Amino acid sequence: MLNVHRLTLLRELHRRGTLAAVARDLNYSPSAVSHQLSQLEKEAGVPLLEPVGRGVKLTDAARMLVSRTDEILAVLDRAEADLAASTPTVSGTLRVTSFHSALATILPTALTLLSARHPDLRVEVFHREIGAAFDGLAAHLYDLVIGDQWPDEPDPVRPGMERQELFADPMLLVMPADRPEPTEPADLTELADARWAIDPEYLPGGRWVRRMLAQAGVVPEVLCDTDDPLLQAHLVRTGHAVAVIPSLLVGSFLDQTRALPLPGGPARLLYTAVREGQTGHPAVRAFRAALASAARRESPEI
Known part of the structure; x- marks a missing residue:
């Protein structure tokens, strides 16, 4: 065999x-x-x-x-x-992969809810870039991906996988508190002299921010090329850069900064994805329910 x-x-x-x-x-x-x-x-x-x-x-x-x-x-x-559905309790191990801002905000709250609701369910978390996350989901290394889709970027979810939306997360222009305030929504041309903390160009977020700035006629001077939004926020907070940061990080991560909406109100879409055969798995359903509850608590837009 x-x-x-x-x-x-x-x-x-x-x-x-x-x-x-x-x-x-x-x-x-x-x-x-x-x-x-x-x-x-x-x-x-x-x-x-x-x-x-x-x-x-x-x-x-x-x-x-x-x-x-x-x-x-x-x-x-x-x-x-x-x-798994034939047993009375939700148990076993669920392997979840996600990105920085979800790991720092909604995921910890979801884990707290899960530990109270389903103490027999063990969750293992892996921080992976989106391509590696979906490669791992297809290879059965992971059971669920928390993903994000940026404006004008293709849907990364592959055939044989099922996507469930979480919420739209508006993107904000974040500046040091002592920087002269541009018009609202932000006029990006007023930031032609700024230094930027920005995602690498090979990532969807990095491509999108660069396209947005190019459409406004701005060629960014990049101080820090990093996919870590917390590092980006810290560079803004300490007065060294401006950045485009998701609303999900509004709060303690963006204290001592000033955040403005961007023209047109662009947002990334947050979702979960699993292999189609796992959609009805009790662990997947329990995790998605906890994540949705966490999103309502942690997202300022829900």
């Missing part, structure tokens, strides 16, 4: 292209991945890999197996959800 874990490794090799990438992203050694795939080849009874230069590529039989693996894993997800 074919081993499901080994099928998953074959699928990840198809997605990532090299044994080294699979090993790196799934925390194995390349030799361990190679050994597992050799064992799968013995189980299958047909060649699955063939050498190409220093690497390998999948045979036609291997690609057929990969196409079936998605179906197999989806069935197993639904079976696991059904089994």
Whole structure:
């Protein structure tokens, strides 16, 4: 019989292209991945890999197996959800991945609510960039992604995954308290001389902020290129930069600063995503309910 874990490794090799990438992203050694795939080849009874230069590529039989693996894993997800729903308590381990501002605000409140409502449920939290988060969700490394979608950026949720909206989080222009105040909503051209703390350009938020500034005719002088909004806020608070910060961080994170709405009131959309087969899992439903309650408590816009 074919081993499901080994099928998953074959699928990840198809997605990532090299044994080294699979090993790196799934925390194995390349030799361990190679050994597992050799064992799968013995189980299958047909060649699955063939050498190409220093690497390998999948045979036609291997690609057929990969196409079936998605179906197999989806069935197993639904079976696991059904089994969990047959018990009277919400228990087990839920692996959640998220980004900075959610980790610093709504997630701790959600964990507090969950510990009171479902003490037998264990939550493990991983801070990951959005691409790595969805790679991990597809690879069954994580069970749920707390994600955000920025204006004019594509939906990162992939086929075979289910998205549930949380709320829209308006973006604010945040300045040191002693900086001369621009008009409201903020006229970005008045900040042509400012130094900025801004997300890297390879991230959706960084691309969006740069597009917004370019449309206003502003070429930002970047003091700090960082994806950490708390560091951005600290640089603003200490008088060194201006930044675009989500409303979710309004409060103690933005004390001693002045925040103004941006033209047009842009907002990012916060959501959760799971594999479709896990939508009805009691742990997923309990976590989503706690997160929604936390969002109502912590977001100034709800």
